Amino acid sequence: MTVYFIGAGPGAADLITVRGQKLVERCPVCLYAGSLVPAEIVQSAPADARVMDTAPMHLDAIIGEIEKAHGLGQDVARVHSGDPSIYGATAEQMRRLDALGIDYEIVPGVPAFAGAAAKLKAELTLPEIAQTIIITRTGMKASAMPEHETLEVLGQSRATLAIHLSIRNLDYVRRTLKPFYGEDCPVVIAYRATWPDELYIRTTLAGMKEAVRQHKITRTALILVGRVFGEAHFRDSDLYNADYAHVLRNRGKKQARTGNADAARP
Numbered sequence: 001m002t003v004y005f006i007g008a009g010p011g012a013a014d015l016i017t018v019r020g021q022k023l024v025e026r027c028p029v030c031l032y033a034g035s036l037v038p039a040e041i042v043q044s045a046p047a048d049a050r051v052m053d054t055a056p057m058h059l060d061a062i063i064g065e066i067e068k069a070h071g072l073g074q075d076v077a078r079v080h081s082g083d084p085s086i087y088g089a090t091a092e093q094m095r096r097l098d099a100l101g102i103d104y105e106i107v108p109g110v111p112a113f114a115g116a117a118a119k120l121k122a123e124l125t126l127p128e129i130a131q132t133i134i135i136t137r138t139g140m141k142a143s144a145m146p147e148h149e150t151l152e153v154l155g156q157s158r159a160t161l162a163i164h165l166s167i168r169n170l171d172y173v174r175r176t177l178k179p180f181y182g183e184d185c186p187v188v189i190a191y192r193a194t195w196p197d198e199l200y201i202r203t204t205l206a207g208m209k210e211a212v213r214q215h216k217i218t219r220t221a222l223i224l225v226g227r228v229f230g231e232a233h234f235r236d237s238d239l240y241n242a243d244y245a246h247v248l249r250n251r252g253k254k255q256a257r258t259g260n261a262d263a264a265r266p
Contacts, residue, residue, distance in 0.1 A: 002103045003104040003105075004027065005084045005088075005106045006080065007109015008038065008041050008081055012194040021041070023107065024042060030042050030045045030049055032077075032078075042079065086135060116222055117224075122229060126231060128235060129228055130159055132157060133162060136151070138169045138173065140165070151173065161223070164222060170208055181205060183205045185225060188201065188203075188224040189208060190223075190224060191221045
């Protein structure tokens, strides 16, 4: 048997990958994070499948269910929100499975920051504005942040930030980022990105706390910070620049004779 760690995407039921959905549809056991995974996804499990919401379960109980399936030779769809590689708490599960000699595979999914960017119609990397995206969180009740990964350090990059699990820590976010980004820096609060009740609040570092208070948001929100949001003044990329030649395209007028193909952005 095999355990499939499946990224269900950020919220919309149709944002799970085809591979992930097919595995849910055929696995006789489905363990899913019910607080963040749409019910429609697991409703496609086989009629006789064992389907369990792991939100109220601890790690030992989850591994116990997997061991039970292993003993019966049953594949397991272990469904997580977003992409399993980002704040998925999958590493400790895989470590347990390694120790037990149970096979597993990873099926990637759409992360929340990508789902939010799509809804915002925003590119998170603009020429000469930002070419780096930092996915991070702040230290609160969960495990502490490594001292070299705090906002005091990461903020110096002035990169586009996708800050998870920090909607109740806005005073710290504003105070820490202000010297690097300025209080007028655009911020988007993405609440339940891509879910039916999604909400996107366009604000600034200075105004984000009040905006969040007015909408009474206390959880399930992503803080996006950066000059890319709403920035209309940036130069065109070289990717489609007629005067820029690369291995798949000659310069200028020669392009019409040789044809054009998208190439990796330099």
